[in-house]
Amino acid sequence: MRKIDKREADSYFRIRTILITIYLLIGFTASFVVVFFAEQLSEFSFNGMPFHYFMGAQGAILIFIILLFTNAIINDRIDKKFGLDQDEKE
Amino acid sequence: MDSQFLVSLLMILVTFGLYIGIAVYNMARQTSDFYVAGRNVPAVFNGMAIGADWMSAASFIGLAGTVMLLGYDGLAYIMGWTGGYLLLTFLLAPQLRKSGRYTVPEFIGDRYSSSTARLIAAVATIIISFTYSIGQLSGSGVVIGRLLEVHTAVGTIIGVVLIAFYSALGGMKGITWTQVAQYLVLIIAYLIPVIFMSLQLTNNPIPWMSYGQIVGELQQLDAQLGISEYVVPFTEATKWQFLALMFTLMAGTAGLPHVIVRFYTVSTMKAARWSGAWALLFIGLLYLSAPAYAAFSRFILMTQVAGSSIADLPAWTASWVNTGSLSVADTNADGILQWEEIVISNDIVVMATPEIANLGIFVIGLMAAGAMAAALSTAGGLMIAISAALSQDIYYRSINPEATESQRLLVGRASIIIATVAAGLVALNPPGAITQIVAWAFALASGTFFPALILGVWWKRANGPGVIAGMLIGLSVTLTYIFAAKYGGFTILGIIDTGAGVFGAAAAIIAIIVVSLATKAPSKEIQEEVMDLRYPEGMTYKDGEVWRTDPAEKKRPDH
Numbered sequence: 223m224r225k226i227d228k229r230e231a232d233s234y235f236r237i238r239t240i241l242i243t244i245y246l247l248i249g250f251t252a253s254f255v256v257v258f259f260a261e262q263l264s265e266f267s268f269n270g271m272p273f274h275y276f277m278g279a280q281g282a283i284l285i286f287i288i289l290l291f292t293n294a295i296i297n298d299r300i301d302k303k304f305g306l307d308q309d310e311k312e
Numbered sequence: 313m314d315s316q317f318l319v320s321l322l323m324i325l326v327t328f329g330l331y332i333g334i335a336v337y338n339m340a341r342q343t344s345d346f347y348v349a350g351r352n353v354p355a356v357f358n359g360m361a362i363g364a365d366w367m368s369a370a371s372f373i374g375l376a377g378t379v380m381l382l383g384y385d386g387l388a389y390i391m392g393w394t395g396g397y398l399l400l401t402f403l404l405a406p407q408l409r410k411s412g413r414y415t416v417p418e419f420i421g422d423r424y425s426s427s428t429a430r431l432i433a434a435v436a437t438i439i440i441s442f443t444y445s446i447g448q449l450s451g452s453g454v455v456i457g458r459l460l461e462v463h464t465a466v467g468t469i470i471g472v473v474l475i476a477f478y479s480a481l482g483g484m485k486g487i488t489w490t491q492v493a494q495y496l497v498l499i500i501a502y503l504i505p506v507i508f509m510s511l512q513l514t515n516n517p518i519p520w521m522s523y524g525q526i527v528g529e530l531q532q533l534d535a536q537l538g539i540s541e542y543v544v545p546f547t548e549a550t551k552w553q554f555l556a557l558m559f560t561l562m563a564g565t566a567g568l569p570h571v572i573v574r575f576y577t578v579s580t581m582k583a584a585r586w587s588g589a590w591a592l593l594f595i596g597l598l599y600l601s602a603p604a605y606a607a608f609s610r611f612i613l614m615t616q617v618a619g620s621s622i623a624d625l626p627a628w629t630a631s632w633v634n635t636g637s638l639s640v641a642d643t644n645a646d647g648i649l650q651w652e653e654i655v656i657s658n659d660i661v662v663m664a665t666p667e668i669a670n671l672g673i674f675v676i677g678l679m680a681a682g683a684m685a686a687a688l689s690t691a692g693g694l695m696i697a698i699s700a701a702l703s704q705d706i707y708y709r710s711i712n713p714e715a716t717e718s719q720r721l722l723v724g725r726a727s728i729i730i731a732t733v734a735a736g737l738v739a740l741n742p743p744g745a746i747t748q749i750v751a752w753a754f755a756l757a758s759g760t761f762f763p764a765l766i767l768g769v770w771w772k773r774a775n776g777p778g779v780i781a782g783m784l785i786g787l788s789v790t791l792t793y794i795f796a797a798k799y800g801g802f803t804i805l806g807i808i809d810t811g812a813g814v815f816g817a818a819a820a821i822i823a824i825i826v827v828s829l830a831t832k833a834p835s836k837e838i839q840e841e842v843m844d845l846r847y848p849e850g851m852t853y854k855d856g857e858v859w860r861t862d863p864a865e866k867k868r869p870d871h
């Protein structure tokens with residue numbers, strides 16, 4: 223065990239927090255905000271259905287899945303950058 | 313005994329044989345194996361196991377029907393049950409993994425250094441998981457009963473025996489690999505009929521791309537009939553109920569003990585993130601298909617069943633009419649069945665689909681096996697959560713701290729059998745509809761564990777008295793609102809019992825913050841441990857400094 227600069231550790235935490243906040247805001251917009259404006263968004267369609275219905279049935283889920291994989295991939299890169307590569311045995 | 317019966321029975325027996333075979337093969341020997349599978353399950357497979365744990369009888373059997381009957385308003389379930397994985401994977405899973413605890417009550421007890429908090433959390437785990445498992449057992453009873461042509465109660469008893477057998481035998485490890493198999497069976501069973509229906513109706517084998525066209529045609533059919541259109545929002549309840557239900561299901565997902573415990577089965581924080589991502593992908597496959605089922609089934613009912621002569625209905629209607637889940641009364645006695653005269657229970661939409669679309673006996677048998685996989689896998693995970701709460705958190709930590717590993721294992725196995733039988737007894741005469749019971753379990757989880765875990769991980773000032781007050785107040789507010797809305801007709805902004813979690817969570821969060829600030833701050837040790845959760849596994853926080861740990865030195869708390 224060796225001591226490292228706390229600023230380095232804190233910058234890791236800060237990057238993670240900022241990213242998570244962005245992901246959650248996108249997820250919140252795709253679900254709660256779209257539902258809130260459902261009536262207005264029903265004016266145009268996507269994939270054959272009104273946009274608000276598309277978002278509820280497909281759009282939101284796809285965005286959630288993309289967010290989780292983006293998070294996993296980007297976080298692996300951040301870990302690598304900070305030299306925190308976890309052994310690949312899992 | 314017709315050929316359909318034999319085929320269904322064969323499909324169920326073959327898949328059950330597979331699950332039990334896997335459980336026996338992985339027979340657990342040590343406590344750590346029994347509860348968390350030795351923490352070496354790869355992320356992809358852990359994702360599948362989470363998926364099988366997650367997708368219960370309510371998702372498999374009930375969801376498509378709910379969307380079909382509620383139209384847009386039913387989509388709150390789809391967004392809520394998938395969106396919860398964002399909260400879980402971003403805000404809780406990696407941190408709980410780093411904490412190195414085995415169960416949710418154990419984390420709460422240690423984090424808040426309060427055995428009272430641990431006891432409340434253990435009791436809440438048992439209440440939530442027990443409520444949830446009643447729904448699963450009665451769902452499996454319906455499927456077994458219908459397919460084996462025995463009474464529902466007999467079907468429930470068969471389900472109880474199976475769950476008790478393999479949960480107690482294999483523990484989590486048996487269940488993890490069993491659940492991978494169950495996920496594969498249930499997703500194949502779910503996708504095959506919807507793909508065939510898509511081909512039949514649109515000549516396009518990809519239902520996710522083709523059902524938009526059907527939704528458009530449904531709008532026109534609704535307009536001709538002058539009924540409220542399928543896609544129009546908030547026809548069944550208010551916008552606030554939609555939002556509250558969606559919040560309740562999301563927060564409940566992030567607070568369900570049997571789902572969270574899955575994230576202890578991975579070896580690292582990295583694996584926790586990947587497990588969450590894979591899990592949502594595998595779950596999303598079913599949830600993306602449910603609205604397609606809903607649209608196709610509604611279209612077939614409106615175009616092929618409605619409008620036909622009452623004396624000349626398709627053969628499949630008769631058997632479902634006999635179960636009481638479908639009613640095709642010719643109320644205006646004109647000899648023609650109108651759309652308005654069809655009353656269909658949302659629980660039969662998925663199960664009846666292979667018959668509606670004439671897909672043959674093998675697909676029907678596969679559906680039965682898939683529905684059983686969904687019900688049994690979730691019930692199995694719930695039983696493990698109950699058994700861990702009873703044997704680890706109540707028996708070992710509060711009653712008999714001297715207990716040996718074999719004693720704890722014995723208590724764990726005994727509690728699985730007792731809990732399964734008790735839930736089975738209640739399921740013989742269930743207190744409400746399956747989806748209703750499941751929604752209550754989510755509301756309770758969002759009123760208790762969600763606030764306690766989020767604040768426990770992200771706010772170091774939260775303390776024992778705060779969390780005790782928070783969980784008790786959250787539990788009472790949620791229960792009170794469920795009863796007041798359901799039986800007293802009391803609602804706020806049109807939010808009914810299924811949206812109760814939003815009030816429970818708000819009350820609990822306020823209570824934890826207010827009481828924590830009014831009482832003494834947690835010890836320096838506890839605050840350091842919470843700070844430590846901020847950093848990845850290679851870093852350790854101590855005395856205001858951060859230390860770098862080599863993977864070789866990595867050490868987990870022993871139990």
